[in-house]
Ligand SMILES: Nc1ncnc2c1ncn2[C@@H]1O[C@H](COP(=O)(O)OP(=O)(O)OP(=O)(O)O)[C@@H](O)[C@H]1O
């Protein structure tokens with residue numbers, strides 16, 4: 018093959034939009050690009066602020082990222098099916114207060130954990146059922162859950178934090194295991210499980226299939242509705258895990274917890290290469306996406322950049338990620 | 350027929366990652382002529398046309414109407430007088446036919462920018478009238494059959510009043526009747542001095558309508574000849590580079606007991622009282638015009654859209670098929686008619702596309718066994734001669750005909766007892782078509798049953814043991830292989 022460098026011109030055939038980009042290297046970039054950007058950011062932050070590249074700070078960043086990261090894994094599944102989940106932030110709050118109320122002593126650790134995971138999964142189950150059986154767009158179905166779950170959290174806790182949690186419960190937020198904070202361990206473990214699930218099982222392949230072409234998936238014998246319900250349930254389950262750890266981390270069940278987390282989770286997935294057009298996305302990508310958000314927040318914090326600027330920068334990064342993604346998609 | 354040169358493409362090259370799709374291609378088209386572009390699947394026909402239409406850029410020079418052509422995109426191409434019918438249809442499903450046709454150039458009230466809907470519909474109706482297309486401009490695109498969508502795309506391309514119209518497999522989804530209309534349209538365009546580049550795998554069409562033929566093979570330019578200098582065999586030889594038997598002749602298989610029988614199947618507004626049976630070892634053809642309801646019947650048997658009444662028996666036992674998964678469990682397979690809408694998972698790889706309907710047999714303790722998958726997929730790629738650099742290539746980057754083969758492979762991997770094929774060789778080249786026909790016969794000889802819908806008369810007549818003729822949602826009659834011919838089929842359809 019000759020190595021001739023051409024400028025690709027691509028446009029959808031109806032001629033509405035058109036974009037130019039260099040093809041050469043695009044394969045490398047589209048495959049490892051996000052990882053390279055992440056490394057670049059880490060390098061940049063290390064140069065800009067001496068406090069960034071220390072063991073203590075890096076561990077801190079990853080721990081902060083773990084919560085959002087785990088939520089984002091579930092969101093990745095959902096977005097791959099062409100869906101969306103806006104309820105994660107509120108579900109975190111609901112799980113937080115309910116689990117906390119059973120973690121105040123007198124109960125064994127198993128009870129709040131089961132309650133937390135159960136509530137998380139149940140909200141997902143409801144999301145999925147409403148979206149599929151009710152034939153309501155996931156955007157609306159999960160928007161409803163977002164509002165309702167927040168309300169339930171406030172109602173259940175009377176709007177007040179629920180403290181006095183048992184030590185064993187608090188371990189999930191502040192404990193160390195094998196020399197690493199427990200949330201980080203869970204981030205890695207759930208990352209591995211989710212990755213294997215998505216890439217190496219029938220469940221995962223079906224998830225891609227539904228996002229790639231729902232009609233074709235049905236004809237291939239996939240029970241689309243049931244599958245989508247399971248996907249939302251898994252997302253809720255992961256949200257439950259994040260919520261338990263977050264509650265333990267701040268030592269209280271908080272009805273105001275997790276505000277805007279759904280957007281951070283979606284952002285992590287999208288920055289990590291998950292495409293809103295469906296059928297495209299990976300768990301490692303999402304984990305990197307979450308880390309990018311974390312590094313950005315932390316680095317800017319260390320540099321004393323105002324949080325207003327941080328929000329603006331985050332917005333720019335998200336839009337850029339989607340822009341890159343939509344360019345890639347126009348390849349077809 | 351003019352001698353004036355309209356288009357000259359010189360030394361066109363194009364590379365995709367891992368593939369040299371075009372290598373110094375020439376193409377010269379004269380004014381007022383129909384120029385065929387021929388070649389096997391993946392030869393580079395569509396790619397060359399996409400360059401001409403401004404979708405891709407490649408190296409080389411193009412001169413059009415005596416001037417060098419530099420395009421910034423498809424819009425520019427339309428402005429300069431080139432329009433194109435794409436191999437893969439691109440309808441906007443939720444919009445009406447009229448809105449689709451005049452997308453981006455709707456008639457408006459004065460300078461307000463407010464769309465004049467009445468005029469829009471009227472203009473579309475007029476266009477359809479001159480082209481003899483019986484479609485209501487106000488229907489939504491998603492409610493049309495693919496054949497109708499194809500006619501709409503043709504109308505759309507014609508409506509730009511271009512000097513050159515590219516037609517990339519315009520007839521792969523339509524029946525003889527519409528082909529006739531299309532040819533009338535082409536003849537009248539020709540008489541107005543419009544040139545047409547015509548891509549098709551159907552040789553008889555090419556010989557009927559084209560003046561000149563340019564042949565590509567594996568991205569190489571092979572040559573250009575006048576149609577009267579060529580015949581089926583010499584053209585095939587040019588395309589394939591070796592001698593091949595271009596038509597496969599059916600080999601007899603032993604026809605055994607009934608495997609599937611259908612009794613009084615009905616679906617409101619689609620079809621009524623459909624009864625038939627198919628036997629092991631048999632190839633049952635279903636013929637009919639566009640909109641006859643053939644696809645609806647088989648999709649409803651397969652559980653895509655279950656029937657409202659009627660019974661289905663498998664090997665004599667009544668079965669209920671409520672979902673395609675039930676059908677697959679009963680070892681039935683369905684290759685659907687529309688590759689893009691109901692077939693391919695475009696963002697996924699060739700491999701994933703192949704295994705999606707039969708994943709269970711690739712599972713080890715719940716995990717997909719990569720080695721097993723690879724082995725099966727490689728054997729399919731070889732068996733069907735699928736042109737792809739590797740199994741991880743996205744299916745959307747394969748040529749149309751090769752996509753079709755991947756989807757066929759998907760069902761073959763399931764080893765079904767009954768295989769339903771809806772337009773199995775749509776967009777597939779001569780050589781591969783013969784291969785697929787051979788494969789169908791082999792399956793029949795192994796005792797499998799095949800139901801085949803085809804809009805191509807030679808395919809229906811050549812492959813079927815028995816032919817059912819359908820018209821407007823009813824079975825009109827049945828012909829045995831011996832008594833069937835084109836006239837009788839049409840006669841039965843219209844009686
Ligand atoms: N966007 C793309 N990215 C990568 N490879 C591509 C792309 N488009 C086409 N190809 C490759 O270029 C070659 C030529 O494809 P093309 O679609 O032009 O074939 P074709 O002659 O139109 O075939 P068919 O008769 O099957 O439609 C094929 O090998 C195909 O896989």
Ligand SMILES: [Mg+2]
Nearest residue numbers: 395436748749
């Ligand atoms: Mg093509």
